[in-house]
Amino acid sequence: MSQFFTTEKATFHCLNFITVKSNALRKRADITVYAPSNEVEHVPLVILLHGVYGSHWAWAIKGNAHTTTQNLIENEQIKPMILAMPSDGLYADGSGYVQHKTADYERWIIEDVINVIKEQYPQITDKSPIFIAGLSMGGFGALRLGAKYPSVFSAFSGLSSITHFNQIGEFVTDFNQLQNDTLEKDGVLEWILKNKDIIPPFRFDCGTDDILIEHNRQLHNELKNNGIPHIYEEYKGGHTWEYWAEHLTDTLLFFNKHLD
Numbered sequence: 001m002s003q004f005f006t007t008e009k010a011t012f013h014c015l016n017f018i019t020v021k022s023n024a025l026r027k028r029a030d031i032t033v034y035a036p037s038n039e040v041e042h043v044p045l046v047i048l049l050h051g052v053y054g055s056h057w058a059w060a061i062k063g064n065a066h067t068t069t070q071n072l073i074e075n076e077q078i079k080p081m082i083l084a085m086p087s088d089g090l091y092a093d094g095s096g097y098v099q100h101k102t103a104d105y106e107r108w109i110i111e112d113v114i115n116v117i118k119e120q121y122p123q124i125t126d127k128s129p130i131f132i133a134g135l136s137m138g139g140f141g142a143l144r145l146g147a148k149y150p151s152v153f154s155a156f157s158g159l160s161s162i163t164h165f166n167q168i169g170e171f172v173t174d175f176n177q178l179q180n181d182t183l184e185k186d187g188v189l190e191w192i193l194k195n196k197d198i199i200p201p202f203r204f205d206c207g208t209d210d211i212l213i214e215h216n217r218q219l220h221n222e223l224k225n226n227g228i229p230h231i232y233e234e235y236k237g238g239h240t241w242e243y244w245a246e247h248l249t250d251t252l253l254f255f256n257k258h259l260d
Contacts, residue, residue: 002119003116004020004021005021007020007021007119018030018116024104025105029108032057033084034082035082035123036082043124044154046081046082046133047086047132048085048248049141050135060083063135066083069081081252082123092173092178093174094168094172094178096141097144098183099182099183132153136160136171139161140158140164140165142161144187146202147194150195150199155202156202158188159206159251160205160212161212161216163188163189165182192228207239209238210237
């Protein structure tokens with residue numbers, strides 16, 4: 001029996017689209033899924049989180065995430081992986097992927113998204129490695145949730161990441177309302193330090209022309225000062241889809257290294 005009251009699924013070209021009544025949000029929410037052909041059992045699941053203003057289609061339509069993944073698989077650079085690209089729950093300009101007073105946008109990702117994918121794709125099992133990555137606000141979500149729930153994820157990665165909840169205020173029009181509606185207003189570093197002894201492998205990168213570059217450099221330096229193993233990389237580029245589409249490859253190759 002399904003854990004969800006309703007689940008609608010349709011396929012268009014090579015992408016699958018799921019609308020599910022989320023238990024955590026108490027409303028419908030969307031996921032775009034890319035499932036490559038010829039999968040075997042226990043296929044890895046990669047959750048990709050979008051940034052502010054976006055939705056479930058952003059990584060595929062603007063970032064060509066499915067094309068990048070398929071090319072890497074065909075070139076035998078990575079093993080087959082299923083991509084799950086959920087909306088953030090569509091709160092205002094962005095939910096932050098954190099707990100709110102009236103809806104749990106964090107649990108939507110770490111429970112509902114994973115569970116609905118397991119129900120719809122039998123090649124995803126309890127033995128499947130689960131990875132999480134994201135860009136900008138989605139990078140904050142991926143780094144924060146990866147650190148907060150180390151038993152859920154095998155590795156995590158952030159691209160051009162917001163590194164603390166307060167930085168979301170640089171992007172949204174109603175940050176005071178967001179602050180009022182949320183239950184947690186912490187940062188990535190807090191959860192990494194709290195779970196440093198059990199933290200899974202993680203990486204993050206940022207463009208040298210990105211508006212968040214100094215925040216990412218600060219996080220890198222704080223991690224070094226605290227002796228936390230990690231990978232941090234800088235590349236040319238800004239806070240753009242051109243950058244994220246290009247450097248998703250680095251994240252997928254990193255995840256592939258941690259399949260075992």
